[in-house]
Amino acid sequence: MKLTLAEPRYLKDSVSVISELVNEARFKITPDAVELVAMDPANVAMVIFKLLSSSFIEYNIKETTELSINLDNLKKILRRASPTDVLTLELEKTKLKITLKGRATRTFSLPILELEEKEQKIPNLNFPINITTTKAVLDEAIEDVDIVAESVSLAADPETFIVSAEGDMSHAQIEIKQSEDTSIKVEGDAKIKSRYSIEYLKKIVKGGKLSNNVSIMFNKDYPLRIEYKVIDKLLLAFILAPRVDND
Amino acid sequence: MKLTLAEPRYLKDSVSVISELVNEARFKITPDAVELVAMDPANVAMVIFKLLSSSFIEYNIKETTELSINLDNLKKILRRASPTDVLTLELEKTKLKITLKGRATRTFSLPILELEEKEQKIPNLNFPINITTTKAVLDEAIEDVDIVAESVSLAADPETFIVSAEGDMSHAQIEIKQSEDTSIKVEGDAKIKSRYSIEYLKKIVKGGKLSNNVSIMFNKDYPLRIEYKVIDKLLLAFILAPRVDND
Amino acid sequence: MKLTLAEPRYLKDSVSVISELVNEARFKITPDAVELVAMDPANVAMVIFKLLSSSFIEYNIKETTELSINLDNLKKILRRASPTDVLTLELEKTKLKITLKGRATRTFSLPILELEEKEQKIPNLNFPINITTTKAVLDEAIEDVDIVAESVSLAADPETFIVSAEGDMSHAQIEIKQSEDTSIKVEGDAKIKSRYSIEYLKKIVKGGKLSNNVSIMFNKDYPLRIEYKVIDKLLLAFILAPRVDND
Numbered sequence: 001m002k003l004t005l006a007e008p009r010y011l012k013d014s015v016s017v018i019s020e021l022v023n024e025a026r027f028k029i030t031p032d033a034v035e036l037v038a039m040d041p042a043n044v045a046m047v048i049f050k051l052l053s054s055s056f057i058e059y060n061i062k063e064t065t066e067l068s069i070n071l072d073n074l075k076k077i078l079r080r081a082s083p084t085d086v087l088t089l090e091l092e093k094t095k096l097k098i099t100l101k102g103r104a105t106r107t108f109s110l111p112i113l114e115l116e117e118k119e120q121k122i123p124n125l126n127f128p129i130n131i132t133t134t135k136a137v138l139d140e141a142i143e144d145v146d147i148v149a150e151s152v153s154l155a156a157d158p159e160t161f162i163v164s165a166e167g168d169m170s171h172a173q174i175e176i177k178q179s180e181d182t183s184i185k186v187e188g189d190a191k192i193k194s195r196y197s198i199e200y201l202k203k204i205v206k207g208g209k210l211s212n213n214v215s216i217m218f219n220k221d222y223p224l225r226i227e228y229k230v231i232d233k234l235l236l237a238f239i240l241a242p243r244v245d246n247d
Numbered sequence: 248m249k250l251t252l253a254e255p256r257y258l259k260d261s262v263s264v265i266s267e268l269v270n271e272a273r274f275k276i277t278p279d280a281v282e283l284v285a286m287d288p289a290n291v292a293m294v295i296f297k298l299l300s301s302s303f304i305e306y307n308i309k310e311t312t313e314l315s316i317n318l319d320n321l322k323k324i325l326r327r328a329s330p331t332d333v334l335t336l337e338l339e340k341t342k343l344k345i346t347l348k349g350r351a352t353r354t355f356s357l358p359i360l361e362l363e364e365k366e367q368k369i370p371n372l373n374f375p376i377n378i379t380t381t382k383a384v385l386d387e388a389i390e391d392v393d394i395v396a397e398s399v400s401l402a403a404d405p406e407t408f409i410v411s412a413e414g415d416m417s418h419a420q421i422e423i424k425q426s427e428d429t430s431i432k433v434e435g436d437a438k439i440k441s442r443y444s445i446e447y448l449k450k451i452v453k454g455g456k457l458s459n460n461v462s463i464m465f466n467k468d469y470p471l472r473i474e475y476k477v478i479d480k481l482l483l484a485f486i487l488a489p490r491v492d493n494d
Numbered sequence: 495m496k497l498t499l500a501e502p503r504y505l506k507d508s509v510s511v512i513s514e515l516v517n518e519a520r521f522k523i524t525p526d527a528v529e530l531v532a533m534d535p536a537n538v539a540m541v542i543f544k545l546l547s548s549s550f551i552e553y554n555i556k557e558t559t560e561l562s563i564n565l566d567n568l569k570k571i572l573r574r575a576s577p578t579d580v581l582t583l584e585l586e587k588t589k590l591k592i593t594l595k596g597r598a599t600r601t602f603s604l605p606i607l608e609l610e611e612k613e614q615k616i617p618n619l620n621f622p623i624n625i626t627t628t629k630a631v632l633d634e635a636i637e638d639v640d641i642v643a644e645s646v647s648l649a650a651d652p653e654t655f656i657v658s659a660e661g662d663m664s665h666a667q668i669e670i671k672q673s674e675d676t677s678i679k680v681e682g683d684a685k686i687k688s689r690y691s692i693e694y695l696k697k698i699v700k701g702g703k704l705s706n707n708v709s710i711m712f713n714k715d716y717p718l719r720i721e722y723k724v725i726d727k728l729l730l731a732f733i734l735a736p737r738v739d740n741d
Binding site for chain 3: 383384387388390391394395416417418419420421422423424426428
Binding site: 136174176179181 | 323
């Protein structure tokens with residue numbers, strides 16, 4: 001196996017975001033993509049990552065390979081890659097070899113872990129709501145509600161996407177209208193509302209490092225899906241369990 | 248009541264500075280200005296704040312209103328205002344409603360507190376010394392003395408403003424002469440000297456966020472008054488008790 | 495004694511770097527230079543500092559003078575010097591007087607310590623390897639190995655300078671070839687390798703604040719010498735004891 005990236009940031013930034021949710025994870029390297037599907041330890045969020053073979057300048061793999069890696073250690077190494085370095089991944093027995101070629105040639109090797117965990121299945125979800133907006137709009141809304149509460153309500157009707165939170169004392173509400181930046185698609189006319197953890201969302205919206213646009217899909221008391229895409233390069237998506245009131 | 252600011256930073260930066268000294272405070276909204284007079288919990292420093300109605304693009308108030316607010320919570324909300332947001336304050340029963348209009352419309356509400364405390368009177372003080380200088384000159388002098396001691400002596404004669412501090416081992420002295428940047432007015436010829444807490448001064452000089460110029464007024468073993476002004480917009484002033492030697 | 499520097503950063507940045515290794519030190523002020531030779535408290539690293547009289551605009555000294563100073567306190571004062579300040583050092587009885595002249599005239603005084611310690615002799619060392627490179631190349635290599643281990647191996651043959659580290663699990667290796675930026679001089683053909691503490695090297699490479707170029711000299715299981723120079727101005731050098739395996 002030999003995979004070479006001329007733009008190491010696609011891998012670097014993705015692993016940096018994923019490692020906030022997942023400690024150790026299994027990469028599956030198929031002829032089409034480097035893939036990862038993993039749950040956070042609390043089983044609240046799923047990460048789905050796909051780095052397409054078309055983002056590599058060399059993608060040499062004979063058969064689908066799985067390798068489990070400590071993401072924190074991988075992140076520390078990838079952080080050393082400067083934007084102009086050429087990054088190569090190779091398998092060497094029980095090690096993953098990472099080469100950064102710039103002014104100097106720097107080689108790192110990381111142990112491959114034995115991860116017992118069974119493969120994660122991506123659940124089949126249907127979303128009546130699909131909102132596309134800029135990362136700045138979503139980031140600001142999450143930062144806004146973070147100052148008053150721990151969970152946020154997302155609601156949408158065909159005209160408006162509403163992000164709101166109710167603290168013990170204070171309240172915050174952000175109204176985002178259909179606009180050049182924001183497209184709102186809602187099946188039916190009803191206003192649908194659901195609640196999610198702000199702590200998780202703060203980690204998830206770091207995916208905005210990878211793309212200026214973000215898709216937000218949800219349903220009443222149903223998981224939320226957030227997607228960052230770079231066309232022909234990568235997908236970084238998250239599925240977050242809802243917070244359902246027990247009263 | 249409906250007050251609208253096109254430049255939210257006047258309120259944002261002021262509350263950020265005031266909240267370093269005062270936790271909860273009563274705003275008095277008169278037909279002329281939004282005002283606040285408060286003591287810090289240790290009774291060492293008084294804050295005087297006035298945001299003139301002329302700094303608002305909409306200033307709609309029927310009668311003078313008083314409302315007490317937790318300044319930390321208010322600061323967190325105001326911090327979310329970007330320079331291009333339009334900020335509106337409204338009273339809604341027991342809540343203060345703050346609206347930030349930019350790309351999205353963001354609404355926050357904060358509880359109005361019941362503050363038993365009696366109204367603070369601004370003391371009537373006379374200062375034989377009045378120094379006007381740039382915030383950079385004052386900020387640097389305070390940072391200079393901060394590395395050697397906990398209290399600073401201010402002294403002035405008609406030619407020179409002297410900021411000095413005596414630590415256990417080290418000593419620092421800053422001489423600031425009359426100049427284009429610095430005007431020194433002293434009644435009489437005597438050199439007057441007084442001592443103040445550096446810890447408080449470090450919080451007070453953050454008022455430099457609001458104005459490039461600062462006025463410094465003091466007298467021997469007498470309170471210090473520091474003032475930041477934006478003409479036709481606002482006043483942020485502090486009165487700091489002196490440190491008097493007990494020997 | 496009166497010494498005046500128009501570019502305070504030579505003293506400021508040097509003391510900032512030296513103070514990471516040494517707490518109190520004796521400066522020797524000769525007609526030629528301000529000099530310092532000191533060991534770190536653990537006796538692992540020696541610092542050699544020489545600020546030539548030619549870097550001063552006024553260098554007035556009658557006889558060679560020694561004065562011991564707490565470097566942390568000196569650093570705090572020098573940090574207050576802005577790049578355009580003119581810095582003057584004077585002896586006043588048991589105090590070192592430091593004047594910063596800019597917009598204001600700022601004077602600090604620091605106690606001179608009585609340091610019992612005997613004078614440090616610079617050891618006479620011979621190095622078969624002498625590598626000159628940019629600070630960026632050395633800094634990056636040290637940061638690279640820092641993520642996998644606590645000690646680093648330096649090795650060189652006439653073509654390549656190799657910086658490598660072996661952690662419990664991970665491994666890092668940086669190959670730096672002869673190039674426009676990097677000159678490698680090795681006596682003989684043999685590949686020489688030696689091991690040093692990364693913790694100390696991270697402090698030493700901060701000398702890069704002073705010069706873009708760095709010289710690296712070492713030998714097998716022998717001290718390492720790292721040198722930063724500004725022609726006609728200053729020398730900041732470090733001698734670091736090797737880490738020798740006990741097996």
